[in-house]
Amino acid sequence: xxxxxxxxxxxxxxxxxxxxxxxxxxxxxxxxxxxxxxxxxxxxxxxxxxxxxxxxxxxxxxxxxxxxxxxxxxxxxxxxxxxxxxxxxxxxxxxxxxxxxxxxxxxxxxxxxxxxxxxxxxxxxxxxxxxxxxxxxxxxxxxxxxxxxxxxxxxxxxxxxxxxxxxxxxxxxxxxxxxxxxxxxxxxxxxxxxxxxxxxxxxxxxxxxxxxxxxxxxxxxxxxxxxxxxxxxxxxxxxxxxxxxxxxxxxxxxxxxxxxxxxxxxxxxxxxxxxxxxxxxxxxxxxxxxxxxxxxxxxxxxxxxxxxxxxxxxxxxxxxxxxxxxxxxxxxxxxxxxxxxxxxxxxxxxxxxxxxxxxxxxxxxxxxxxxxxxxxx
Numbered sequence: 001x002x003x004x005x006x007x008x009x010x011x012x013x014x015x016x017x018x019x020x021x022x023x024x025x026x027x028x029x030x031x032x033x034x035x036x037x038x039x040x041x042x043x044x045x046x047x048x049x050x051x052x053x054x055x056x057x058x059x060x061x062x063x064x065x066x067x068x069x070x071x072x073x074x075x076x077x078x079x080x081x082x083x084x085x086x087x088x089x090x091x092x093x094x095x096x097x098x099x100x101x102x103x104x105x106x107x108x109x110x111x112x113x114x115x116x117x118x119x120x121x122x123x124x125x126x127x128x129x130x131x132x133x134x135x136x137x138x139x140x141x142x143x144x145x146x147x148x149x150x151x152x153x154x155x156x157x158x159x160x161x162x163x164x165x166x167x168x169x170x171x172x173x174x175x176x177x178x179x180x181x182x183x184x185x186x187x188x189x190x191x192x193x194x195x196x197x198x199x200x201x202x203x204x205x206x207x208x209x210x211x212x213x214x215x216x217x218x219x220x221x222x223x224x225x226x227x228x229x230x231x232x233x234x235x236x237x238x239x240x241x242x243x244x245x246x247x248x249x250x251x252x253x254x255x256x257x258x259x260x261x262x263x264x265x266x267x268x269x270x271x272x273x274x275x276x277x278x279x280x281x282x283x284x285x286x287x288x289x290x291x292x293x294x295x296x297x298x299x300x301x302x303x304x305x306x307x308x309x310x311x312x313x314x315x316x317x318x319x320x321x322x323x324x325x326x327x328x329x330x331x332x333x334x335x336x337x338x339x340x341x342x343x344x345x346x347x348x349x350x351x352x353x354x355x356x357x358x359x360x361x362x363x364x365x366x367x368x369x370x371x372x373x374x375x376x377x
Contacts, residue, residue, distance in 0.1 A: 067161035075115035117162030185225035228336035257312035263305035329361030
């Protein structure tokens with residue numbers, strides 16, 4: 001690796017906003033972020049969310065995650081700070097560190113990362129300004145080289161890192177507007193300024209972009225769950241209304257059948273009575289015309305009542321069968337499930353929603369997805 005090349009500046013003083021030492025340095029196994037100060041034209045790496053928050057209040061802007069610091073290794077990457085022009089250099093080269101501190105009076109701050117993995121962190125310098133820049137982005141490196149920046153280090157590489165890990169946190173719950181646990185809802189947590197997950201929306205500059213994406217996603221997922229749960233409630237209510245209607249109809253059918261049976265009993269009694277009268281009139285050789293006429297009338301009424309019984313019984317049986325069939329297929333309902341999958345080291349999140357509409361014993365399945373790239377880093 002090339003040793004640090006320090007640029008001599010003109011005698012004109014350069015006012016620099018100093019970076020607070022030791023506040024934002026990395027621990028093992030965490031993502032490392034890059035920030036930029038437009039006023040001083042400096043870039044800085046940090047693994048501390050709280051330090052990011054502090055820098056953001058001092059005029060820095062976040063540029064996202066570049067890499068992850070691997071497990072603690074024997075090769076730490078230190079941050080060096082030049083108080084003369086505010087330049088920041090990150091290097092694992094101990095001889096470079098010694099030269100910069102003892103000979104050129106740079107300040108050795110904390111460890112910004114640990115060398116490990118196979119992702120190169122490229123080192124570049126702007127010869128005009130003397131400022132250094134480190135990036136894990138090949139496209140950014142190529143664009144800088146085209147615009148006049150020069151590579152430093154062995155093959156232009158400062159050190160090697162590991163892939164970033166994009167963490168998300170979410171909870172799964174059930175919506176119970178329908179009083180049934182049929183609808184599953186996913187809600188993602190937000191990040192506060194210290195990179196801690198919180199259930200409520202967090203208003204901070206560090207993770208504003210991430211939280212806004214999560215807010216919009218949560219809003220959509222919540223609306224999907226509410227819609228499905230309401231449809232579930234409607235489906236169950238409609239099914240129960242059918243059951244109630246059939247029960248009412250069956251009760252009316254039973255009342256009609258009972259009434260028809262009552263008519264049969266009544267006319268059967270009258271027919272029996274007339275037959276008794278006619279037998280007595282015949283035995284006593286009395287006129288039978290009037291009772292024969294009444295017998296014919298009552299017999300006709302009896303036949304009509306018996307027909308009514310047959311029809312009422314058929315209607316009752318049919319409605320009972322319809323109710324039994326409805327109860328056998330079970331209630332109509334809507335179920336919604338949500339699953340979460342991640343790709344691209346967790347940066348891309350896909351929520352897959354699967355909705356089942358159960359109607360008259362048949363299922364209709366609908367599936368849709370939400371794909372989000374989380375701009376947390």
